[in-house]
Amino acid sequence: MKTAAVATALGLTGEPSFSQAKEEYDLAVISGEPIAATKKALEVMGGLSRFVKKGARVLLKPNMSFATPPERASTTHPLVVATVAQACIDAGAQQVLVVDHTLHRPELCLERTGIREACKPIKGCHVLSVQERKFFKETKVPQGKVLDRVEVVKEVLEGYVLINLPVAKSHSTTGVSLGLKGLMGLILDRESFHSQYNINEAIADLATVIKPHLTVLDATRALASGGPGGPGDVKKPNLVIAGVDPVAVDAYGVSVVPWYGQHVKARQVEHLLIAHKRGIGKIDIDDLKILREKA
Amino acid sequence: MRSLIQAFSLLLFSAFFVLATYGLPDWIPADLYLRLDPLLGLNAVLAAREVIGRALWSLITLGATLVVGRFFCAYVCPMGATIDFLDLLFFRKKKRSPLKKEGSLRKVKYVLLIVFIACALVGFSLVYWMDPIALLTRIYTFVFYPLAVSLINLFLDLLRPFFRVLGWVSLSHLHLMEPAFYMATITLLILAGVIALNRLAPRFWCRYLCPLGALLSLVSPLGLFRRKVSERCNECHQCARNCPMGAILENPRETAHPECIQCRTCRRVCPEEAVSFPPSLPAGGEYSSVDLSRRGFFYSLAGGLTFGLVASKTPFKPLEGKHQLIRPPGALPESEFLRTCIRCGECMKSCLTNTLQPSLWESGLAGLWTPRLNLRLGPCEQNCNLCGRVCPTQAIRSLSLEEKNHAKIGTAVIKKEVCLVWAQNKLCLICDEICPYNAIVFRPLEGYRRPVVIASKCNGCGFCEQRCPVKGESAIVIVPNGEIRLKDGSYIKEAKRLQLEFKPDPGDDKFILDESGFEVEEGKKESEPPPSPKGFLPN
Numbered sequence: 039m040k041t042a043a044v045a046t047a048l049g050l051t052g053e054p055s056f057s058q059a060k061e062e063y064d065l066a067v068i069s070g071e072p073i074a075a076t077k078k079a080l081e082v083m084g085g086l087s088r089f090v091k092k093g094a095r096v097l098l099k100p101n102m103s104f105a106t107p108p109e110r111a112s113t114t115h116p117l118v119v120a121t122v123a124q125a126c127i128d129a130g131a132q133q134v135l136v137v138d139h140t141l142h143r144p145e146l147c148l149e150r151t152g153i154r155e156a157c158k159p160i161k162g163c164h165v166l167s168v169q170e171r172k173f174f175k176e177t178k179v180p181q182g183k184v185l186d187r188v189e190v191v192k193e194v195l196e197g198y199v200l201i202n203l204p205v206a207k208s209h210s211t212t213g214v215s216l217g218l219k220g221l222m223g224l225i226l227d228r229e230s231f232h233s234q235y236n237i238n239e240a241i242a243d244l245a246t247v248i249k250p251h252l253t254v255l256d257a258t259r260a261l262a263s264g265g266p267g268g269p270g271d272v273k274k275p276n277l278v279i280a281g282v283d284p285v286a287v288d289a290y291g292v293s294v295v296p297w298y299g300q301h302v303k304a305r306q307v308e309h310l311l312i313a314h315k316r317g318i319g320k321i322d323i324d325d326l327k328i329l330r331e332k333a
Numbered sequence: 334m335r336s337l338i339q340a341f342s343l344l345l346f347s348a349f350f351v352l353a354t355y356g357l358p359d360w361i362p363a364d365l366y367l368r369l370d371p372l373l374g375l376n377a378v379l380a381a382r383e384v385i386g387r388a389l390w391s392l393i394t395l396g397a398t399l400v401v402g403r404f405f406c407a408y409v410c411p412m413g414a415t416i417d418f419l420d421l422l423f424f425r426k427k428k429r430s431p432l433k434k435e436g437s438l439r440k441v442k443y444v445l446l447i448v449f450i451a452c453a454l455v456g457f458s459l460v461y462w463m464d465p466i467a468l469l470t471r472i473y474t475f476v477f478y479p480l481a482v483s484l485i486n487l488f489l490d491l492l493r494p495f496f497r498v499l500g501w502v503s504l505s506h507l508h509l510m511e512p513a514f515y516m517a518t519i520t521l522l523i524l525a526g527v528i529a530l531n532r533l534a535p536r537f538w539c540r541y542l543c544p545l546g547a548l549l550s551l552v553s554p555l556g557l558f559r560r561k562v563s564e565r566c567n568e569c570h571q572c573a574r575n576c577p578m579g580a581i582l583e584n585p586r587e588t589a590h591p592e593c594i595q596c597r598t599c600r601r602v603c604p605e606e607a608v609s610f611p612p613s614l615p616a617g618g619e620y621s622s623v624d625l626s627r628r629g630f631f632y633s634l635a636g637g638l639t640f641g642l643v644a645s646k647t648p649f650k651p652l653e654g655k656h657q658l659i660r661p662p663g664a665l666p667e668s669e670f671l672r673t674c675i676r677c678g679e680c681m682k683s684c685l686t687n688t689l690q691p692s693l694w695e696s697g698l699a700g701l702w703t704p705r706l707n708l709r710l711g712p713c714e715q716n717c718n719l720c721g722r723v724c725p726t727q728a729i730r731s732l733s734l735e736e737k738n739h740a741k742i743g744t745a746v747i748k749k750e751v752c753l754v755w756a757q758n759k760l761c762l763i764c765d766e767i768c769p770y771n772a773i774v775f776r777p778l779e780g781y782r783r784p785v786v787i788a789s790k791c792n793g794c795g796f797c798e799q800r801c802p803v804k805g806e807s808a809i810v811i812v813p814n815g816e817i818r819l820k821d822g823s824y825i826k827e828a829k830r831l832q833l834e835f836k837p838d839p840g841d842d843k844f845i846l847d848e849s850g851f852e853v854e855e856g857k858k859e860s861e862p863p864p865s866p867k868g869f870l871p872n
Contacts, residue, residue: 302872
């Protein structure tokens with residue numbers, strides 16, 4: 039990762055000028071290089087100032103759970119993360135935390151994913167891994183089917199603006215791992231989702247308490263098989279997909295590549311279907327207003 | 334002046350110790366002090382019966398001792414510094430009367446030295462028990478390091494509210510991984526013992542027990558600097574009372590040169606300024622003060638040889654070829670490994686995942702304190718090759734990352750009777766999900782998709798064993814079967830020759846595509862339309 043190059047590229051951001059289209063589209067689907075596509079996607083969603091007010095504190099949740107390099111596609115592209123982080127600062131955020139509860143050793147994850155280095159030049163942005171119970175807080179899940187209570191990263195409950203930055207990848211248990219599945223990176227006990235609960239119900243339960251203000255799905259690369267950790271078949275859709283509705287973003291994400299060599303529909307992803315049925319978001323992308331553009 | 338150099342040396346030792354962790358730059362020899370220890374070098378070379386490159390560094394210490402004398406103990410030895418420091422802390426004001434059997438106690442260290450070397454000669458490594466540098470590194474690893482980290486974390490926890498208020502985000506979220514080791518309390522007791530002995534005499538350890546001190550004292554009388562007392566001496570015995578080594582005899586004009594560590598305390602305390610350390614050519618006959626009779630020498634030698642031979646005639650010896658422990662990647666073949674390893678604990682200190690733990694009795698006395706992997710505790714991380722890089726005797730070979738990842742340490746075996754999928758038909762894929770090499774695949778067997786291990790792709794890293802959600806012993810364990818242990822040569826080539834492939838590649842997901850859902854209905858395979866991939870609902 040060339041830090042200098044990132045810094046220059048990010049420096050060109052300035053204020054988002056695209057404001058007429060504010061809240062007009064449900065989804066922005068932008069093709070292009072990570073930085074340009076991310077910027078454009080944010081613009082189409084009405085600019086980050088729509089979500090991040092002056093002095094706001096922001097929690098970015100990329101996937102940096104694995105100590106693997108960006109080309110392996112099991113983690114969010116560092117440039118997507120850095121672009122959003124910079125945009126938050128530009129929108130006046132006083133503090134941007136980039137947080138994940140990693141599966142591999144935290145220092146390795148921050149280093150190998152390239153995310154720490156990409157975010158280094160951004161003042162006010164902190165890349166952190168939280169593993170210890172003291173950084174989590176228990177919350178009730180009133181609408182939970184299988185989850186009664188869950189311990190989530192404190193900041194989620196402390197009024198931080200949450201922006202989810204998942205990567206598009208396959209997942210051996212849940213089919214795909216996109217935005218909703220990625221929220222598992224904000225809880226303490228991820229293991230029990232696998233061993234104790236029906237994981238698809240649990241993910242939908244979690245989505246009732248952790249509600250990202252915006253989801254920016256990094257499909258610049260997609261790990262079409264071998265997920266979540268890879269190695270696997272890495273496709274290059276070169277897409278960044280942004281939206282407020284977490285289910286809709288994921289539903290679109292399902293359509294961008296064939297998973298394990300097959301085209302699947304969003305309704306075939308059990309946790310998305312459950313979330314849709316529970317009214318967390320819309321799964322049928324044909325009914326949505328989508329702007330497809332090149333960056 | 335001496336205290337300053339000594340403190341600096343201890344600091345340097347500690348700095349190297351701290352640096353022996355992930356991110357260690359290639360040019361820093363973190364195991365420097367262990368390399369400089371001639372006793373460890375000699376022991377490893379004798380026991381392994383071959384020249385070990387890193388052990389040659391200890392020739393520097395030997396050479397310097399030949400020239401200067403036994404300065405190492407007073408200026409360089411971090412164990413000496415630790416003892417001096419803690420002595421100052423605990424026993425400064427205690428009156429210590431001379432020990433009764435001084436003379437025979439002094440022989441103990443020579444007896445120990447001979448016993449250890451005799452054991453090494455028959456290929457049984459025992460010196461780690463008492464070599465001060467190995468012992469101190471172990472004490473640092475198992476006692477000071479975990480203690481320091483938990484104190485830092487405690488401190489961070491206390492200050493966390495302030496950090497939050499001040500908006501110091503990184504500090505308010507800082508938590509250091511707390512290392513944990515077996516044998517920690519035993520090691521603490523050993524340290525306590527070494528320090529407690531100081532109650533009897535200052536530097537009790539150095540005077541009477543230290544085998545490295547014994548080795549250096551054999552060389553030191555040839556040194557250039559030696560204590561001289563001038564005419565001015567009025568026999569006030571100040572020097573004798575203050576000598577930390579008790580190296581000044583009845584007649585304060587005489588010195589037991591092999592015991593003198595050149596700390597020059599005597600010169601400092603002499604009211605008449607009668608003591609000096611001028612360079613002079615060594616006179617002969619000094620060895621007479623190494624007061625070990627010929628009989629004593631032969632008894633020790635015979636005792637050591639006997640002990641070494643008997644200790645290696647336990648069932649552990651013939652079982653070495655079938656050993657049960659998972660050794661670090663790059664560890665020499667088991668027998669050579671046991672002989673060469675000096676149990677300093679440096680590999681365990683540097684281990685990124687804390688999986689390296691000291692053995693207790695699992696491989697007998699010969700395997701005490703040797704590193705083994707506890708894969709339930711942590712996996713062996715592919716991006717880390719530190720254990721070999723910091724090994725002072727190269728009992729674990731220093732390998733490049735790629736070589737290291739080909740040094741297969743074992744093979745995963747699924748215990749079907751406890752595996753959630755095999756035994757209970759549950760939906761669990763954690764081992765498959767976490768495996769970095771796609772060595773675990775799901776195949777339709779007995780009506781369900783079941784995980785199976787492809788042994789030729791498994792290098793034993795143990796992510797599966799660590800992550801398995803079954804309580805207690807994992808349902809997938811790494812056994813040493815299939816491990817590659819090479820004395821020399823390339824692990825990559827050996828792995829190729831054995832037709833193993835640890836390359837992360839897109840894997841074996843075609844098997845996953847064979848069937849839809851988790852449950853497989855047998856016999857329906859052919860007639861059905863193409864099923865959904867694993868994890869998806871049917872279309």
